[in-house]
Amino acid sequence: MIRLFEGAALAEAYALSRPHTPAKIAEISMAYINKRSQPAANGKYKLMVDIGCGSGQSTEIFGKYFDKILGIDPSSEQILAARKQTKQQNIVFQEGTGENIPIESETVDLVACGQSAHWFNFAKFFKECNRVLKPDGCLVIHGYDLPKIYPIRPSDSTCRKDQAATAQRLIRSMYDTCTFHPRRKHIDNHYSQIYDFIKSTHKTRNDSVKIKKQGNLRDFVQYITTWSGYRSYMTTKQEELSELHGKNNVTDTMIADVDILAKFVKKIQAEWKIEDFELQSIPLDIIFDCFVILSERPLPDSVE
Ligand SMILES: C[S@@+](CC[C@H](N)C(=O)[O-])C[C@H]1O[C@@H](n2cnc3c(N)ncnc32)[C@H](O)[C@@H]1O
Structure with missing residues (x-):
């Protein structure tokens, strides 16, 4: 089994x-x-x-x-x-x-x-x-x-559509990097x-x-952590991560180089042009x- x-x-x-x-x-x-x-x-x-x-x-x-x-x-x-x-x-x-x-x-x-x-x-x-x-x-x-995420703000529908398309591309790329079981x-x-x-x-x-779920980017990130493929991928990165955590002056970029979920968050932040946000203050529609x-x-x- x-x-x-x-x-x-x-x-x-x-x-x-x-x-x-x-x-x-x-x-x-x-x-x-x-x-x-x-x-x-x-x-x-x-x-x-x-x-x-x-x-x-x-x-x-x-x-x-x-x-x-x-x-x-x-x-x-x-x-x-x-x-x-x-x-x-x-x-x-x-x-x-x-x-x-x-x-x-x-x-x-x-x-x-x-x-x-x-x-x-x-x-x-x-x-x-x-x-x-x-x-x-x-x-x-x-x-x-796989879910699609739509930012609730901005309300401008063209911008929302573009941001959703960007997110979809990034989710797909993260998914393709994960190591899912062939039965997926x-x-x-x-x-x-x-x-x-x-x-x-x-x-x-x-x-x-x-x-259709209303939530925020933190909820979405937590959902990704339950992907079996994400967890399998990250078990291969444990050593690199612990090494990083033992160092001083570790930046988000250094973590994002190892953790594909951190990389996803960083990219969304850049693509959606949102600076210094708390993940829970980015409301989303999450649709499966x-x-x-x-x-x-x-x-x-x-x-x-
Ligand atoms: C993705 S979860 C689904 C949970 C829930 N039904 C849902 O809709 O979200 C898959 C579940 O299938 C269970 N599972 C895996 N192999 C199984 C098997 N051979 N027989 C019964 N359940 C199994 C896992 O333990 C896990 O809890």
Whole structure:
């Protein structure tokens, strides 16, 4: 299993800065499941499982549609953070994996995975879905791509557009320098290969949902620190960074030569022509494009 999401500090950063799945994705999923089965007399379905739930960002939006939701994740720290964050009584969290779902056979109405399915062994995961899903149960796999940032000031729309385009170029360049796991390609292609694996004629996808967050440049910087590719890249730079921190008169430029995130901030500062700013005083719209794949049972037992 690929383990890139361990550690209490990361779980905390995740809880603080990863975007939450928009309610629209639950609505799209419930519209799909409603065409195949009916909820119980209380208007709710019995059981959903959110696989790779992290610190619970993708779980809560489903709370009102199910009697019970189980969020599972292999990282014990993410599970602790999810328990801390989540207020709804019908949502519980437990350690587990997509390849070995800790649930009885044919009991689940909906298996959901938010920004996590690309980490699974697909054949084993689909096999587990076939086991745990009720015969009319469904699978929703959703994710989001690299964000775009738009400065809220200035209000002049041409200037805002130009600044957003510059930021996009800089984000892309930072992303390309990061060392992401090869499976990240599934996010780059909006899960199109995973969609092709699924053979059901009733499968469908929706690429219209966006996550819109208002925040500031500090929030954005904190979000980048949760990128697995940024963290992997920076582990190769630890020695250089500690050497720098042991020296006197270290400048921002010297740090930016080592840390690609510091470099990104410096470049944005120069390109957006903002001097001496505090990161939290630069308000931003942060926008992510989402993609959603839906299927009914059975899922394929091989993925060639
Ligand atoms: C990017 S996070 C997604 C968290 C959350 N669902 C969200 O929407 O932001 C990916 C999560 O998948 C989990 N994960 C990785 N491999 C997994 C596996 N084989 N089975 C279940 N979860 C896994 C990681 O521990 C991590 O918490």
